[in-house]
Amino acid sequence: MEKMLSSIVKKREEILEEILGNKESLLTERIKRQKQQILSGRIDKSLFESLRPEIVESWIRSHYYGLDPFKFRDGPVLDKPEFEEVVSKEGSLVKAADPYINKLRTALSDTDYLILLTDEHGVSLRVIVGNPKVLAHVNKKFYLAPGVVWAEQTVGTCSHVMCRLLRSPIQLCGPEFYSEVFYDAACSSAPILDVYGNLAGSLTIVSPFSCHHNPHSLALAVSSVLNIQNEMQIALHRQLINVTFEAIDQAILIVNKNGVIARANMKARETLDCSDKEIVGMNIEAVLGRQNMITSVLETGEPVFDADIEILKSDQRLQLRSVQPIKDHCRKTLACVVTLDKVEQSRKIVKQVNGLEANCTFDNIIGTSAKLVKSVDMARKFARLDANILIHGESGTGKEMFAQAIHNESRPDGPFVAINCSAIPKALIESELFGYEGGTFTGADRRGRPGKIELANEGTLFLDEIGDLPLELQPVFLRVLEEKKVMRIGGRRYIPVNFRLIAATNKNLLELIDKNLFRRDLYYRLATLQINIPPLRERGSDIIKLAKTFIATISKRQRIAAPALSNAAIFYLLRYSWPGNVRQLENAMLYAVNMSREGIIKPEDLPQEISGMPVSDDEVDTMLRFKPTKSVQNNLTIKEMEIIMIVQALLQTGNNISEAANMLGMSRSTLYRKIKEYALLDEIKTKI
Ligand SMILES: Nc1ncnc2c1ncn2[C@@H]1O[C@H](COP(=O)(O)OP(=O)(O)OP(=O)(O)O)[C@@H](O)[C@H]1O
Incomplete structure (x- = not known):
């Protein structure tokens, strides 16, 4: 818009210089005369030199609309209900424009300016004057008030009509208007466009032609419009954020730096089973208990993702997933955004993110040989029990397939987490299984990571090649199986876990026990239910x-x-x-x-x-x-x-x-x- 403005202003300056120079009145007269000649059909191209073609075209259209430049007819006026409907429809424009129009009114209070805000159809939404005498003077000649509709068809060429038609700022002076009633005015108008580039309305600054003809009023109109457009954009973004915040399928709380809940979205209200009034203004501790992570994010400004902290609230289990700071331009933490999930929902996300899904069911196991059928029947029976299962079978016989089928029969909604003890370097098995807290390892994810045991919560942990589980980890793992709780490496608290273990091996574990390579106590924990898969x-x-x-x-x-x-x-x-x-x-x-x-x-x-x-x-x-x-x-x-x-x-x-x-x-x-x-x-x- 600034670019357009500079060229327009330049052009206007040239014309104004000529109009208002020594030969001002002569030129004014000449333009009037030329207009008459054009309108009466005696058009001579050479007469156009000081006229802008778009204005001439508008004069001609006004003429064809049957308008007489010397007999001004007031534009139509909307009745009160019609006007109120327009104002409410244009609510965002009026809301964005009012503060700037009021600023203009104050700034121009000692002058004879008039400010006009219209909608995209030319309906006057606001008619503001700094000096009330101006409006009295204007209204002696024509009627201008909120609700008056000015279009090219009704009042002929004028600046706010032209700026809407051309979708660019424009200034018109004296005889450039079509109607004679405007000859003593200079008007600067700028179109107001919405975020998507649609015409929303226009802003016009009207001044007496004789004394305020300078291009600054056009610049003022343009800069006010830029502000109005920004305001409209901010309002739209605010609305978008509000709608998204409410619609998002994850519980979100905004907590200010004093720990007070400033906002809660619909999912949060639903998850915590309370109304907006009940939760907003509450201290976060009163709602979720003391959560060090929230306090620390507010203090340090360091975000925490994948927090995976389980909170017991009434009789439901929530998972604190992330806490992210909101900072001002000086990077001072003002508040934080807390995201929560119900545990089953977080499980769904775990499945999606880690691809922890078991695709096989018993129907996918092909084979009718007696031995295979026997193994399948046994697996089906075991699926109904909740004990650990040990699967024996040579490599590639379908042990994982069986494990997936059992999982899908017994815990289909939970995650299926598989880990192959022989495929992971010994040094990494521990962290893979148990996870680690943030800051435990240099170079590792500083936020910490849950282990496979934690990820298998409410689902199945498939431990393939269990014979390769390092001997020193076996007692720790046995404890997890017995106590159903796990502590991350570097952690200080136990996390409750509920998973079914299916272990598989192609080795003879009893032989490993004899060689002191496998713990007998772990073997008996695992081998409650055993399935043999026959070789092909x-x-x-x-x-x-x-x-x-x-x-x-x-x-x-x-x-x-x-x-x-x-x-x-x-x-x-x-x-x-x-x-x-x-x-x-x-x-x-x-x-x-x-x-x-x-x-x-x-x-x-x-x-x-x-x-x-x-x-x-x-x-x-x-x-x-x-x-x-x-x-x-x-x-x-x-x-x-x-x-x-x-x-x-x-x-x-x-x-x-x-x-x-x-x-x-x-x-x-x-x-x-x-x-x-x-x-x-x-x-x-x-x-x-
Ligand atoms: N009965 C079966 N019907 C159809 N496909 C099968 C069957 N058994 C095994 N497969 C297929 O054979 C391949 C190997 O199966 P799977 O990975 O389950 O064997 P495994 O015993 O777990 O192997 P490993 O010992 O190497 O871990 C897979 O592609 C699986 O889909």
Whole structure:
């Protein structure tokens, strides 16, 4: 606006110099005459030299509106209710403008100025004079009062109309107005724009043309408008802050430096179950008890985030999450902003922030082999009990999957926090598990951090490879399990915790106990309920089911059609011993999907360790015998699968019926029956 103003002022200065120079009256007369000529249609471009084209255009429009420059007709006037409605609609403009108009009134009280505030449609909202005689003088010629509507259509060219049309400040003098009644006036107007750049109204300073024609009144109008606009912006921001403060889904208290609650948002009132009147003005200690953290932030001005302090209030548990200082421009702390959560809500946030969510349920565990089904049934039963669970299983057998499924069955709303004792350097396990207070370690987060045990509150702590828990930490951890409370490293108070522990191991803990590498007392605490997850090689046909599921998911992820498993590839998958279990099978299928051609996974598409194992003559016979039927080209029928698996189990166990039946998850008599039914006796050259 200042930029615009400088060019306008410059232009005005040139014109005014000419108008008010020696030939002032001559020029005034000339402009009047030119206006007459323009309006009567005798337009000669050369006459325009001292006229601004936008003014000439407005004269012409005024003329077309049927207005007579010599017969002024008062603008329409709103009745009282209409006017009151406009004033209330323009509340923010009037509220922002009033203090500045009043300042102007005082500053200009000894002069003959008139100040006019209009809305965006030209409705006069305020008509202010320093000297009452001015208004009396004005009203002899035309009616000007709050509620009068002045637009180009009703009063013709005048400055506040022009500034609204041009959306820029403008000054008009004497004959530049359309109507003759204004010839003895000079008006400076500036448009008022809202925060979004919309026209909100205008401010005009009217002065007698003869004595106050200088450009300063335009500068005054512009600077007042800038102040009004700032005021409107501040009011809007204040409103935005208020609305956001109230709408925010976290309890917020503003506490002044004396510890008195200055504000509480809706969520805080709801959480603390009190009205605004009941809480505002209270001392924070009376509401939350003594909270050193709040006192210290008010004293030091140092913010505290992720405070995680639990407060027992009536019968509910609150969590003090952060305390942040509000400082003045000299960095003096004036107040602080306290954020609180109810404990379940903070748990939700913990889950979101740390990604502590368990996605697996029992439905995601694939497999129907007897051994796996037994483990799943047991896990389902244990999920209903609240005791610790110990899961045994080789690497990659699905121990974490089981833990997640148990969690989702028993504590679905709580966090699932997993920590692998063998994956974290020994020196860090303690702080990972127990957390630490601010200032404990140099270089660490100076605000302190909660440990995994704390984060698992109301949920499940999954401690994988528990056999690798450092011996010196085992008694501390045992105490946490017994007393259900934890103290952070460097801390001085216990934090109550309520979590279910699921520990997992692929080691034989009893052997570790014998070697003094694991504490017996901890073992008995952990091993209340135990689940064994069978290795993949003992799950028979589950291998193929899992392989097919992985092929489907991998292909979907890669947006390709899922290739089928050839019978020969199935044979190789079944005869492999899978030391890496399900995880290894998953990786093998990723490899195979990418190696396969023409939609079929052949043995050569499998990783070398699987397809490269030598095949005995017996096995070759078996493979050849079970050529697929046309209809099931690359997919085995259940019967064919079963035959392969029986042959496979018998080969693997050296034709030991009991072991093979066990491996297949069927009774000896069923296996005998099936061997007969499928006429397998010759094929496997059995000695039974
Ligand atoms: N029965 C199953 N059905 C479907 N997917 C499974 C099954 N068992 C394991 N998986 C998958 O195999 C992979 C390994 O499982 P998981 O991480 O649970 O095993 P783990 O025994 O905890 O491994 P580790 O001993 O290395 O910690 C995961 O991708 C998991 O989804």
